[in-house]
Amino acid sequence: MTAPETADMPAFGFDNSYIRDLPGTFVAQRPARVAAPRLLRLNTVLAAELGLDVAALQPLAAQVFSGNLLPPGAEPIAQAYAGHQFGGFSPQLGDGRAVLLGEVIDSQGRRRDIALKGSGRTPFSRNGDGLAAVGPVLREYLVGEAMAALGVPTSRALAAVATGQQILRDRVLPGAVLTRVAASHLRVGTFQFFSARGAVDQIRALADHAIARHYPEAAQAGAPYLAFLDAVIAAQARLIAQWMGLGFIHGVMNTDNMTISGETIDYGPCAFMEAYAPGAVYSSIDRQGRYAYANQPLILGWNLARLAETLLPLLDADPDRAVDAANTRLDSIAGQYRTEWLAVMRRKLGLAGESPEDAALADDFMAALAGTDFTLGFRRLADAVDDPARLRPLFADRAALDLWLPRWQARRAPDAADRIRRANPIYIPRNHLVEEALAAATEGDLAAFDALLAVLADPFTERPGLDRYALPAPESFTAGYRTFCGT
16 A cells, blocks of 8 residues: 545645656655554754744654655655665665655755655565664664764754554564655766666766756856766765764765765664774674775775766767766875865864874874774863873873874964864764664663754763763673664
């Protein structure tokens, strides 16, 4: 059974440009009905930002955000895309458990997708059931909201609804549906789908749609598709630099999980690093460490090379000139990323202005940080402004820290302590607290989830009584900790 519409629904104001602009890139797909929808959480702040009438929507929220009722103007579709998953190319992936309800123009004039995730099988489901469990749905809700509060471009959760149905994973779990909001769901893999089929006209239509939606200035350039590639490279270089500055590990940086908009999307086996280790991997499915923390900038370049390949027919009529133009852009990625990362590090270290010495200063701090809690190592640097000795107990390599501190003191800004506290969170989604909250929520108790969500809404302000949210996990937890995709 699929979802009906209702005339009593508050207006969403859908304006669905993807359907208008890109026929042949999707299939119509209504979400499946669920047995007993129950609203777990509604993000009322985000709903208001989207221009929705929260009071009118609330009584119907469980039905709407489970997919049982379609708002007027919704045109639910499953999008087609392909992707390299752990380096291997799958020519057809697509929305296997998601449907895009439509697009709205929010209160700031931005176009945003509203989609359901875990809403049943689609033609792209392959062998999957198209469903999601409460734990992974709330993980994406929690981590997405944390990233938004940290200032990182991200998709966000509008609602989470329990379905009243049980789903089978490694055990029987309660089902749920997530409502996700994103600048768009255009991915590198969207372009790969049509490139693999030699569909140049559809690649051009996709590029034109993406330019109009995300990078309108590229349309005015002399070579608009090169300008488009430049813009995506710049957006993704900024994003990955922000991830690295927070110790965030996405876990599945497949090309189908890299957005054209430069937003973080698809929070599956993700985690925030505790003790700094460049080779840290938390994903249970990343057995070779392809998407380890330190490899994320390398995968940035690899994924963008796959995007550039799809755009070659648009870059120049001469194939050799197209390749040369693409390679020039790709050769710039490492430098662009390094520039963005250094800007992040200058803020995190509270430096004054810019100096040629800053790159070495940042690199050497990272070396000294090895084995030390990543988040607290940066945050407590503010304490060292007045008393360097207060920082030493945190560090495993105190000799390296002692050599580094005088160099930093010569470069730090007069108001370095304030700068550091504004740039470095005291509260992140600590893995043991996330798992604790999700385990309780799976059993029907959302108190720990709500408490953690409230703390993460203001990650830079240290508050009394919240010490447990700032402290690392016990070693017994971190040893061998892994996260799972949840599909």
